[in-house]
Amino acid sequence: MTPDTTPLDGRECRRLLAGLxxxxxVYTVGALPAVRPARYRLGADGxxxxxxxxxxxxxxxxxxxxxxxxxxxxxxxxxAGWSVTVLGRADVTPDxxxxxxTGPAETVTVRILPELVSGRLFAPSxxxxx
Numbered sequence: 096m097t098p099d100t101t102p103l104d105g106r107e108c109r110r111l112l113a114g115l116x117x118x119x120x121v122y123t124v125g126a127l128p129a130v131r132p133a134r135y136r137l138g139a140d141g142x143x144x145x146x147x148x149x150x151x152x153x154x155x156x157x158x159x160x161x162x163x164x165x166x167x168x169x170x171x172x173x174x175a176g177w178s179v180t181v182l183g184r185a186d187v188t189p190d191x192x193x194x195x196x197t198g199p200a201e202t203v204t205v206r207i208l209p210e211l212v213s214g215r216l217f218a219p220s221x222x223x224x225x
Contacts, residue, residue, distance in 0.1 A: 103214035118166030179214035
C-alpha cells in the first residue's frame with residue numbers, strides 16, 4: 096500500500112529542514128551507495144552545511160561530487176510526516192576554529208549547494224495496526 100503524499104514547494108522544504116538538526120547524506124564509495132547520518136545546519140543561501148573530520152571517508156568521497164541529503168519526520172503510529180531531499184554538489188572548506196571532543200582536531204565544513212530540492216508530506220495512514 097502506498098501512502099498518500101502531497102508535494103511540498105521549495106519554501107516549505109527549507110522551513111521544515113531548518114527545524115531539524117540531523118539528516119542523512121547519500122554519496123558513493125567505489126561506485127556503491129553509502130548513507131551516513133549527519134548533524135547539519137542550513138546556510139543563509141539554503142545550502143546544507145555539515146561539520147566533519149577533515150580526514151573522514153565522507154570528505155574523501157564527496158568533495159566536488161553530486162550528493163543527496165535527506166531529512167524528515169514520520170510518526171511511527173500513523174505514518175504522518177514529511178521528507179525533504181536536497182540534491183547538489185558538495186564542496187569542502189576548512190573550519191575557522193578547529194576543535195574536537197579531546198582537544199584540537201582539524202575539521203571541515205561540507206557544503207551542499209542545492210540544485211534540486213523536493214519534499215513530500217505524508218498523510219496519516221488509516222490502517223489499524225495490531
